[in-house]
Amino acid sequence: MALFQCFYRWRKLPVLEIVFLLERATVQPNSSIAFKSVYGMPIAGNVNLQEQVDGTTKVQLYFTHPIPNLLVQMQVGPFGVETHMMQILRDNLAAYKAKVEETTPADWQQVKKQVAARAQQRQQQQQEEENSKQPLPGQPQQQQAA
Numbered sequence: 001m002a003l004f005q006c007f008y009r010w011r012k013l014p015v016l017e018i019v020f021l022l023e024r025a026t027v028q029p030n031s032s033i034a035f036k037s038v039y040g041m042p043i044a045g046n047v048n049l050q051e052q053v054d055g056t057t058k059v060q061l062y063f064t065h066p067i068p069n070l071l072v073q074m075q076v077g078p079f080g081v082e083t084h085m086m087q088i089l090r091d092n093l094a095a096y097k098a099k100v101e102e103t104t105p106a107d108w109q110q111v112k113k114q115v116a117a118r119a120q121q122r123q124q125q126q127q128e129e130e131n132s133k134q135p136l137p138g139q140p141q142q143q144q145a146a
Helices: 069-073 081-102 108-133
Strands: 002-008 016-028 032-040 044-051 057-064
Touching: 044 108
Parallel strands: none
Antiparallel strands: 002 016, 016 032, 032 044, 044 057
């Protein structure tokens, strides 16, 4: 579970307190984590993890949330909450990454090499699968009957 709380003000509107408690819905190790709120503002989302060839991990965060009723009642159109949230998340994750990297074990480089090797192996397997689906030169291609 994770608790998220912040105060947000947009232009001259009243300050909104945004609170929600998140729970993991499904976890696919080394692939993705789906989550949903169990308290507070309704929100659902997914974190996708993808190993890169250079040993890093690409993290993509997707989430959906309803526009607060107050803004709907005031007939406010689309607004830039997500832009601000993305910058806040980017800053927080950069600080988190720096903290994790300064406290990692001495064999961190070895772990990065192992992750990179696994990612490269996956890419090679995918390439081999794609190549095996293509006909060899000189072989007649199968045509489907109409």
